[in-house]
Amino acid sequence: MEVGITLNVDGRRRKLAIDPRTTLLDALRERLGITSPKKGCDHGQCGACTVLLDGRRANSCLALAIAYDGAEIVTAEGLATDGDLHPMQRAFIEHDGFQCGYCTPGQVVSAVGMLQEVEAGWPSHATVDVGAGDVSLGDEEIRERMSGNLCRCGAYANIVPAIRQATDARDPE
Amino acid sequence: MTTELARPAIGTALTRLDGPAKVTGSAPYAFEQQVDEPLYVYPLQATIARGRITGIGTSAAEAMDGVVAVLSHVNAARLARPKDSLAVIYNQAEPPSVEDGELSILQSDQVAFRGQLIGGVIAGSLEVARHAAGLVRVEYDAQSHDVSFSPDREDFYAPQRVNAAPTDSEQGDIEEGLASAAVTVDESYRTPMEHNNPMEPHSTVARWDRDGLTLYDSTQGAHVVQTVLAPMFGLDPEQVRVISPYVGGGFGAKGMPHAHNVLVVLAAQLVPGRPVKLALTRQQLFPLAGHRPPTVQRIRLGAGSDGRLTAIAVDVKTQTSKVKEFGEAAGAVARMMYAAPNRRVTHRLAALDVPVGSWMRAPGRCPGMFGLEVALDELAVASGIDPIELRIRNEPDRDPDTGRPWSSRNLVRCLREGARHFGWDERDPKPGARRQGDWLVGTGMASATYGANTIPGSRTRIRCHPDGRYLVQIAAADIGTGTWTTLTQIAADALECPVGAIELEIGDSALPRASVAGGSTGISSWGSSVYSAAAALRERHGNHPRPGTEVEIEMESNPDAERFSLHSFGAQFAEVHVDVDTREIRVARMLGVFDVGRIVNPRTARSQLIGGMTMGLSIALHEEGILDPRFGHIVNQDLAGYHIASNADVDEIEAIWLGEPDPHANPMGTRGVGEIGIVGAPAAIANAIHHATGRRVRALPITLDQLL
Numbered sequence: 001m002e003v004g005i006t007l008n009v010d011g012r013r014r015k016l017a018i019d020p021r022t023t024l025l026d027a028l029r030e031r032l033g034i035t036s037p038k039k040g041c042d043h044g045q046c047g048a049c050t051v052l053l054d055g056r057r058a059n060s061c062l063a064l065a066i067a068y069d070g071a072e073i074v075t076a077e078g079l080a081t082d083g084d085l086h087p088m089q090r091a092f093i094e095h096d097g098f099q100c101g102y103c104t105p106g107q108v109v110s111a112v113g114m115l116q117e118v119e120a121g122w123p124s125h126a127t128v129d130v131g132a133g134d135v136s137l138g139d140e141e142i143r144e145r146m147s148g149n150l151c152r153c154g155a156y157a158n159i160v161p162a163i164r165q166a167t168d169a170r171d172p173e
Numbered sequence: 174m175t176t177e178l179a180r181p182a183i184g185t186a187l188t189r190l191d192g193p194a195k196v197t198g199s200a201p202y203a204f205e206q207q208v209d210e211p212l213y214v215y216p217l218q219a220t221i222a223r224g225r226i227t228g229i230g231t232s233a234a235e236a237m238d239g240v241v242a243v244l245s246h247v248n249a250a251r252l253a254r255p256k257d258s259l260a261v262i263y264n265q266a267e268p269p270s271v272e273d274g275e276l277s278i279l280q281s282d283q284v285a286f287r288g289q290l291i292g293g294v295i296a297g298s299l300e301v302a303r304h305a306a307g308l309v310r311v312e313y314d315a316q317s318h319d320v321s322f323s324p325d326r327e328d329f330y331a332p333q334r335v336n337a338a339p340t341d342s343e344q345g346d347i348e349e350g351l352a353s354a355a356v357t358v359d360e361s362y363r364t365p366m367e368h369n370n371p372m373e374p375h376s377t378v379a380r381w382d383r384d385g386l387t388l389y390d391s392t393q394g395a396h397v398v399q400t401v402l403a404p405m406f407g408l409d410p411e412q413v414r415v416i417s418p419y420v421g422g423g424f425g426a427k428g429m430p431h432a433h434n435v436l437v438v439l440a441a442q443l444v445p446g447r448p449v450k451l452a453l454t455r456q457q458l459f460p461l462a463g464h465r466p467p468t469v470q471r472i473r474l475g476a477g478s479d480g481r482l483t484a485i486a487v488d489v490k491t492q493t494s495k496v497k498e499f500g501e502a503a504g505a506v507a508r509m510m511y512a513a514p515n516r517r518v519t520h521r522l523a524a525l526d527v528p529v530g531s532w533m534r535a536p537g538r539c540p541g542m543f544g545l546e547v548a549l550d551e552l553a554v555a556s557g558i559d560p561i562e563l564r565i566r567n568e569p570d571r572d573p574d575t576g577r578p579w580s581s582r583n584l585v586r587c588l589r590e591g592a593r594h595f596g597w598d599e600r601d602p603k604p605g606a607r608r609q610g611d612w613l614v615g616t617g618m619a620s621a622t623y624g625a626n627t628i629p630g631s632r633t634r635i636r637c638h639p640d641g642r643y644l645v646q647i648a649a650a651d652i653g654t655g656t657w658t659t660l661t662q663i664a665a666d667a668l669e670c671p672v673g674a675i676e677l678e679i680g681d682s683a684l685p686r687a688s689v690a691g692g693s694t695g696i697s698s699w700g701s702s703v704y705s706a707a708a709a710l711r712e713r714h715g716n717h718p719r720p721g722t723e724v725e726i727e728m729e730s731n732p733d734a735e736r737f738s739l740h741s742f743g744a745q746f747a748e749v750h751v752d753v754d755t756r757e758i759r760v761a762r763m764l765g766v767f768d769v770g771r772i773v774n775p776r777t778a779r780s781q782l783i784g785g786m787t788m789g790l791s792i793a794l795h796e797e798g799i800l801d802p803r804f805g806h807i808v809n810q811d812l813a814g815y816h817i818a819s820n821a822d823v824d825e826i827e828a829i830w831l832g833e834p835d836p837h838a839n840p841m842g843t844r845g846v847g848e849i850g851i852v853g854a855p856a857a858i859a860n861a862i863h864h865a866t867g868r869r870v871r872a873l874p875i876t877l878d879q880l881l
Contacts, residue, residue: 019300026299035205036198038421040372041455045812048372076198085193093192096780100653101195102372102421108196126821147819150812152372152422153653154787155780156823 005069009034010078020066025049027065028075036075036105040150047149050106050113051075057113059148076105079112088112088166095162099153107149111163114145115170137167182665182672183841186776191419191657200419204376206389208448211378212241214440215302216433216457217292217309219284222318222805223526226282226291230310234294239301242443243309245292249279249439252405258429261400262689263337264630274496275529276405278432279439284313285496286320286528287805288460290432295440295449318526320805322492324361324469329490329521335500336536342508342574343517347473350484350515354475356556362472362544363872364503366798366807367465368458369533370817371652373421375462376452377434379441385412386438392417393427394689395648395682401430406438418680420652424788425532426462427652428691433461459810463531464798466491466501470544475515480558480566482513487545492530493522499530502537507545509740510622512569526805532691534788535848538623539855543873546619546856551869554602560860561588561597561744564620572738580733580837583768584620584742587831591618591744591766594829604867612750612759615865621743621853625770625835625844627697627734632685632727633706635668639720642674645706649679649699650690654847655777656699662773663700663841667707685725693741693845696773697838702728704840733837741844743767745786745857751865756877760790760858763826770844771834778846782828785850790826791818793855794874 002017007024009032016031025042028034028051037060040048044062051060052074060073079086088108091097098104118137123130126144135141142160151159194200201207219226231243242248255276260267278290294309296302331340351357378389385408392398395415403410420427437451453461468491475484487504504518533539553560565585571578592598600616601607607614636644645664651657656679665672678684688698705728714722733739748762763786772778795816799808809815828850834842855873862880863869870879 019298021300021304029205030299033207035201038198038202038373039204039452040374041812043455043811043813045455046372076196080197085196089193089196092196093188096189096776098195098653099655099777099780099784100372100420100422101191101200102202102653104195105198143821143823147821150372150817150819152370152424152788152817153780154784154791154818154823156787156818156820157783157826158780159820 003066005066007068007071007073009073010075018065022065023061024063024065024068025060028060034075036077038102038106040103047110048103048106050110050149052109052113057110076108079108087169091162091166095158095165097159097162098155103149103151107151107159110146110149115167180666182662183771183773185662185774187658187662187672187774188776189655189658190661202373202419202421203378203389203391203417204450204452206378208378208380211448211450212295212297212444213299213302214293214295214437214449214451215306216290216436217294217306218457219287219289219291221284221313221315222287222320224284224313224315226284226311227314228312233308234305237301237305239297240305241295241297243292243294244279244440244443246279246282250442252277252280253407255405256401258397258401259337261397262429262691275432276430276435278435286460286494286526288528290436290461293436293440295444318805320525320527320800321802322467322523322525324490326523329523332498332500332522335502335520338502338505338537341519345515347484347486347515347517351473351475354483355478356476356552358472358474358548358551358555360472360548360551360871362470362547364468364540364543365873366467366800367533367792367796368798368815369424369426369463370458371422371424371426374453374455374458375427375431375433377437378448378450379437380448381441381445388415390415390417390434391420391427393420393423393650393652393691395650395680396686397689398430398434399682402434402438405435415682416680417650420650423652424534425536425691428532428689431462455812456810459798459807460528463529465533465536466493466499466530468501468503468540470503472544472548474548474552476552476556480556480563482511482567484515485511485513486517489520491522492525492527494527494529495524497529501530501540503541503544506538506541506622508574509572509738510545510620511567512573516573527800534785535623535852538852539792542619542621542852543855546853547859547871550617550860550863559602560618561592564588575738577736577738580737580739580835581833582740582742583831583833587742587744587766587768591746591764595746595764604864611753613753613865614748614750615861615863616746616748617857617860617864618744618746619853619856619860621745621849623693623741623849623852625697625739625741625838626692626694627701627731627839628688628694629730630727631687631698631702632725633702634685634723634725635706635710636723637718637720642676643668643670644676644678645703646678646684647699647702648682648684648687649695651679652690654690654695654781655774656695658777659696659773660699660703664703667704693847695845696843697845700841700843701839705729731839737837739835739838741767741769741849743849743853745853747857747861749858749861749865751862751880756880758794758862758875758877761824763790763854765828765850767828767830767849768833769830769846769849770838771842772830772832773841773843779828781846782850783826785848786826786828786854787818787823789851789854790822790858792873793858797874
């Protein structure tokens with residue numbers, strides 16, 4: 001049995017027929033050929049499949065595609081506009097925030113989504129005053145909030161300054 | 174053998190040339206290569222640890238819409254014996270008696286370990302293949318199995334070799350050396366089964382057609398896969414093409430083909446012309462993609478009152494799978510690290526009904542330098558000598574094992590520079606003496622080393638383009654190590670042209686033959702090959718070769734490799750904080766100082782070094798694969814059960830290097846930086862934990878329950 005759905009991926013409207021058991025990740029990768037989100041564990045344990053799903057970061061391996069008919073999805077490929085890399089992507093390159101590159105699209109998308117969460121005042125485990133409604137994004141906050149994205153090459157020490165640079169560039173003090 | 178050439182490109186911190194493709198996710202890894210009308214194969218795995226398959230019920234699976242075939246030992250093609258992977262990698266003669274039961278899958282009804290591949294379901298979609306695999310009914314005649322590794326077993330044996338190292342060695346008289354010592358240490362150190370867990374699971378897309386076999390494979394060595402697999406299927410190596418431009422990490426797990434490669438080719442053989450895709454799940458990686466076997470190392474050290482070692486004895490016990498022998502050479506490093514007149518190293522294996530072990534980042538040396546460097550810390554405490562000073566006093570002036578002079582050995586400089594940068598001199602050696610709020614604070618250090626090896630035989634082709642640019646082709650691999658960038662830099666200097674004038678092609682067995690990306694040999698070997706080809710181009714065609722001119726040659730051998738002992742060295746430092754009440758352990762600071770020859774690219778080299786240190790932290794505090802003795806399976810076989818370091822685990826971490834070129838290693842003066850970062854890091858953390866708490870933990874990983 002196949003079911004027709006529509007996904008809006010990186011600004012493009014895509015109609016596709018899927019087995020209802022298909023995850024959003026497999027729909028993107030195996031049906032649409034959009035391989036920017038990666039499959040590292042298929043269990044929501046590594047974050048390599050992170051996309052922005054209706055504006056929020058999500059593990060696409062834990063989402064069934066059929067539940068997201070009509071959803072807006074942004075992958076790392078879609079963060080780059082007109083061939084220009086997103087400032088987060090440029091910062092990752094400059095700080096060498098990756099090696100093998102397999103977790104990288106997920107890291108980049110996750111970082112972009114994470115900054116939106118911080119702007120919205122969402123606290124994390126590292127937030128000292130969770131009721132303050134205003135989060136100051138220190139390194140400890142970045143580390144905590146990015147811990148859903150594993151990197152086996154061990155680029156964390158470069159990912160944190162990359163995110164800091166991209167954040168500072170966006171919000172000059 | 175280093176000649177004094179200008180090297181404007183080597184040493185520059187170029188950003189990765191594949192950076193834009195990787196940050197957008199457009200770099201195609203194996204499973205992402207676009208192929209027409211693919212089929213998918215989902216593996217069937219044994220659910221017993223030993224015995225035989227008595228029945229395999231496939232009718233329900235075969236009846237499912239979309240299922241093409243169910244593959245098992247009943248219908249799989251007969252395979253010829255594979256070539257021995259290690260012999261292929263090291264250009265050695267085939268060992269006469271080694272059977273590779275890891276790769277010879279689906280050839281009988283026998284089951285040798287739980288999780289072993291016993292078949293696969295081929296279908297038109299992933300979902301159908303996986304569903305149908307669950308419908309296959311397998312009946313077994315289960316036999317009693319044994320997966321319990323313990324040093325008290327009575328069936329240990331001495332293998333012919335351990336990985337590539339000799340099994341045993343002895344110099345002088347250990348008992349005499351220990352008897353004459355003023356201070357001795359006699360302890361056992363344990364390291365667990367560890368799993369490489371690259372972020373990209375092992376994946377292969379295979380297509381079998383009239384011309385032969387095409388594999389898009391996630392591998393550290395396209396030619397290793399080609400050479401090992403081809404004879405199994407009755408093909409000439411030239412009929413097998415392995416394409417792997419991007420590899421999502423390997424850390425040794427992709428250094429040689431594993432059973433899944435064979436399964437996907439068997440599947441492709443059944444459906445000629447159709448590509449078949451296989452990606453192992455994260456859970457399937459644990460029993461199928463190699464692992465670091467556990468070790469128990471009995472270490473005995475003897476020293477005079479001046480701290481000079483009189484004896485070093487390391488007796489390693491480890492396990493191997495019964496179907497393919499692999500030994501973790503944890504004792505090898507004790508042969509060359511420190512001076513001592515009396516020295517003994519032995520390795521013994523117990524053959525168990527367990528999955529097949531293989532390379533994991535710094536095989537042998539990573540666990541070996543945990544044992545040795547913690548033992549040395551114990552010796553330092555026992556003799557009241559500063560641990561850095563103790564190591565300096567035992568600095569050998571030549572390789573104690575081979576008697577050869579060092580190509581260069583700057584361990585002492587690493588130790589001293591590290592001490593200065595880290596602030597070691599302010600350290601009060603008394604354990605448990607420092608406290609910040611609710612945290613006990615301790616610092617520790619350890620030495621590091623890794624062999625600076627080159628694998629001979631790699632070939633490079635250089636073609637001159639009309640616009641003055643060069644096409645440089647070699648089947649090297651970039652597994653995140655930076656080869657796309659660093660080999661381009663080396664080629665630019667070898668050809669005396671700007672980096673932008675080099676068009677590099679790697680990651681394809683159709684390119685000139687290259688050695689594996691393993692053992693930190695990649696850049697040394699491939700770079701040597703590029704230098705040889707560039708020299709041949711100049712020699713044969715002058716400084717201004719005509720467009721279209723082409724050379725392809727095998728790299729020159731390095732006579733110095735036989736005359737000198739070539740090793741990298743380093744000093745690792747760690748500061749840990751241990752919660753007074755909960756005993757939670759945090760690594761607040763790590764510093765590594767490395768003597769790794771000339772650095773090709775400071776940006777990517779630093780990443781490899783701190784990446785290794787980060788994995789060392791992970792091994793120190795998190796990683797342990799747990800085998801259930803009742804069922805023989807790995808209990809914690811995913812990333813929720815098998816923890817690896819996450820972002821929040823890593824605080825300050827820095828790597829620096831001496832930058833002194835090795836005059837004997839290769840034309841670049843480099844030594845390889847992929848593995849040394851992990852070596853010694855777990856010991857530095859363990860020693861810091863002792864300093865913080867007074868508790869000496871001799872088993873990895875160090876978890877808070879060991880400190881309560």
